[in-house]
Amino acid sequence: MTEIRRLDFIGVPSQDADRSRAFYRDVLGLRPDAKAAYESWAGDTCFGAWEPEKMGMAFVPQKGNPLPLGADDVAASRAALEAKGVTFFGETLDTGVCHMAFFADPDGNELMLHHRYAPRG
Template sequence: MTTFGLDFIAIPSQDAERSRSFYVDTLGLRPDDRARFEFWVGETCCGIWEPDRVGRTFAPQRNGHLALGVDDVAAARAELEAKGIAFLGDTFDTGVCHMAFFRDPDGNDLMLHHRYAPRT
């Protein structure tokens, strides 16, 4: 098999309108102008889908975090906390990057991320 890219990331939801509002309005991600339930993180398309509508069982995505790249994790975290977003513990410093973990309204794992060490 030969692959040529990552077409999109599927975000499971129990309420696509609520999820769209969270990702577009709360997080400020760029909506797709052609598909209501798609939004963009940089050059990666994310598509919200409701598994229950197609005969599948909803389950939140855990431990496969969307790592949202930001310039300043502390500032971005404070901005989201002011909007009512609860974070899962303290901001983590790996010695290479800062990470702060939280979840969307459906319980999907998300992360604010900033790499501060140069790539070698």
């Protein structure tokens, strides 16, 4: 049996990898990878833009389970992204444990800003 040790990266399906790279780096502020043109980093998590259609697969945006992007201040991060033209779905949600604000990248992949403010456990 194969041992799965970790999540190596998150694949971000795109119809235009250059546009996707620009969004994740220039709009969201993810760190570019010095060795890989279409990989960007948020902390220890790599986001890799790829074009499924170039691999003979259908492009399908990731919907229904937004990737949670950690932010220290969801309201401030949302305002900064809105100033860059990002459109959010509805108001910021306060669950009593965390704040969440939902949006999508230019390919329709759903994302969220997230901050847990209540102690864990």
